[in-house]
Amino acid sequence: MSAIVKKNIPLIVTFLIGIVLVFEWFIPTDVGNRVGTGIRESGIIINSFAIMAGVIGLYLNEARKIMRRRDDWPYSVWMIVVVSLYIAVGVPLGYQSDTYQWIYNSILMPLGATMYGAISFYIAAAAYRVLKFRSLQAIVLLLPAMILILGNTPMITSFWTGFVDSGSWIMSYITQPVYTGIMVGVALGTMATGVRTLLGLETGWLGRKEEAE
């Protein structure tokens, strides 16, 4: 496929849509608003189609792994079985049907909750091994960690709120400013990436570099 179709046209479309939406936001007009709404609604529809494309891509990818007997190919078989089962039940019966609900509540719910719950076991073991007075930096990590843990322990806070107050102070005067700094940095990076994408300098989203060029 020529570079015009694979690279130039997508870059022009991106530039035009980006410019229209930027102007719509900063210089509001009725026409701009209607165009902006149309673009966003198109985006929602395209997104819905992208889910379907994703499912097809998933089938193709997993089928390829099975045919080539790649590592862990049995998991690919399981993936296809589960996705097919959900489609077979969900499309004709709907996600509110008892069968669909049963599959979800009996398989996915316990698995999801177990995965999340298992984190507590790892955290307990990791805290025991890592949080030690090894150095000044370790102490700086250890003391606030203990204060925050105790401040979030209902059995302690129901009798004494000192840890809650100390924890709030740490969150307000240490954590918040640090995260704010990180977020400002991320925002500046996002803005720079946005401008580069509009100007066609950022082409990673077009696919692999050699394909885009």
Add this chain to the structure above:
Amino acid sequence: MSGKSVFDRLESIPREIIYAILLVGLCYVLVNPIGLPIKVTGETRELYDLIEGLPEGSVVLVDIAFGAGGMPELGPAFTAVMHHMFQRNLRVIVITLYTEGPQMYNILVDGKIKPDTTYGKTYGTDYCFFGYNAGGVTTMAELARNMRVLGTDYRGTSLDQLSVMDGVEDYSDIDLVITFTTSSGGISSPADWVQQWATPYGAPLACVVLKMMTPTVSPYYGTGQVDALIPGAGASAEYELLVNRPDEGLASTDALSFAHLLVVALVVLGNIAFLGKGGAQRA
């Protein structure tokens, strides 16, 4: 084994032992709750007061952005807050941009809260649910300008036939947005709501998040872009107390305390062993 000192043993407790103590302890306190009193924190009270301050008939947009993984922590908080809104006779519009959202709605609203039987509410008049909407942040941005983009609810009923949506055209008709989210950077994250609703339009926003997410959302809370921020763990129990609906949140409070105290005890033991072995000098 005979050559090992007490400190050596304390410093090398096998992880299997730690897992076993945690598992047995959690099971025990879940089956035999101690039922210690709970103190309602300021953050939880803030969300409660925010909802309490809304006049009857106010419109609240509720966003479900959690699935099976986040259900144990956010499920109880969602249930308690929804109870509060139904008690206050607010108009509740539930949306989800999260694929598992519809399942959560089915389990928690239809299966557990049951607004029709519990509060005499009518679907379509007092509350409604729009099912899963694709598009993520694009949909969120468009909703702020045009709520009618939702089209039909999850049963296929046209939005025009849902009286709960009467007069709800855009962000200015929504009195409060509450997002229950496990997403710190993906679909329906608090940052998305801040960027698409709270900052450009000044929409009141409350976030109920996983405990471990609070540091990432707290800058928005500190600047006032998020009006209320509560974590699911712990706060759900407090909220259940506030709305007089004791449930899973309160039942899990002792488990939360036990797990936290065990971690503290393990850290103390580990440090006693470390210092006992002359760790400070080595360091």
